[in-house]
Amino acid sequence: MMAQRDDRLFFALDVGTSKVAALVARAGEEGEPLTVVATAMEPARGMHEGVVVDVPALTQVIRRVVQRINRSSPLPMDHAYVTFSGARVQSQNHRGAVGVSHGVVDKTDIARAEEAAKAIAIPHNREIVHIIRRNFRLDDHPVGWPEGMYGYRLEAEVHIISAEKTALLNLRQAVESAGVAVDGFVLGGLAASEAVLSQQERDVGAVVVDIGAGTTDVLIYSGGEIWHTAVLPMGGEQLTRDLAFGLNLPLSEAERVKREHGAAWWPEEAQVLKEERVFVKPFGQNRSVAITRYDLVRILGPRVEQMLQAVAQTVREAQPPTQLAAGLILTGGTALLPGVREMAARILRLPSRVARPEGVRSLPEAWRSPAFAAAVGTVRLARLYWSGEDWGASWTPPIGPWWRRVLNFLRDLLP
Secondary structure, eight states, X not given: OOXXXXXXXXXXEEEOSSEEEEEEEEOOSXXXXXXXXXXXXXXXXXXXXXXXXXXXXXXXXXXXXXXXXXXXSXXXXXXXXXEEOOTTOEEEEEEEEEEOSSSBOOHHHHHHHHHHHXXXXXXXXXXXXXXXXXXXXXXXXXXXXXXXXXXXXXXXXXXXXXXXXXXXXXXXXXXXXXXXEEEEEEEHHHHXXXXXXXXXXXXXXXXXXXXXXXXEEEEEEETTEEEEEEEESOOHHXXXXXXXXXXXXXXXXXXXXXXXXXXXXXXXXXGGGGGOEEEEOOTTOSSOEEEEHHHHHHHHHHHHHHHHHHHHHHHHHHOOSSOOTTEEEEESGGGGSTTHHHHHHHHHTSOEEEOXXXXXXXXXXXXXXXXXXXXXXXXXXXXXXXXXXXXXXXXXXXXXXXXXXXXXXXXXXXX
């Protein structure tokens, strides 16, 4: 018999450039937050800038993570929602319109309008990952939920996120080779937004910047809905490599020094750090040597500025239709680097905060970090998707709750 299934357990597998993080959460009564019941993490292998470059190496890591998660999970977890980034993600907003059949909008009219909005041609080498409802217009007037309203022409607008098909296929292969079925893919920045962004921030306009090791996801929200999505091929791993090359350090030593002593300030503003000594172990040295913290800042500061300038350019080019009054919500592991928040606020001229994941119970203290926002957000979105709650989005593969239960029933009948 197959492993027993519990429809109240949700498994998120966050496959990133530097780590593979797994989280299992249980749903309680309706309206109650999820309760985390198991977590596990391993350093990633076989990934570069959010894309799989070595399937067997990544499979081994995922297998170890799943083994660890199953030691503490109430039931063996053999299916997961998989978080990804990179994969040459693209987005666009698209509209579709239909005539209202009987003068009053019903669910069929809404479905036809959304199908018309989804009808876009994409290259054969790309796959649509998310289709997210943005808004409706009835007889050219903006409306909320149009069901039951009188009108003649209903228009729907959706936000479509696509990714490179081969990148998703390679990720799926690595996950499934580790014995885990992929229930769906979710973009890391979208998941992180679910864990860190409030509805009020969405309403007045905000930019979520999820700075990971290999990529930086930028999601712009305006008028309560998502407006633009982009993934930049830069992140904390570049900072580590800059230190490694600039100071002749092994990558592991560069990562340690970055985490313990790094900062993202402009060098001209960090003169005081010339008095702070930091000990490092370069190649070819039998013992540690002293450098100053200023030596780190003069390497890290310009690179972080370059990354944030790219974020600023992305926001300018997206041309959000309203002001971004809530400003920048920074998350991801690299957001913890001292000075990133202040530099981001100055470069983009927006208020800025570093956000930690919220909305679940019993999250271990070590996981209450921006580095785990995507994993937490993924289980939250998985619950919405599974419950059938209408949050205006679809995932790949588009297997809804009813069909999932049918498939589970049929599978459990197999010997």
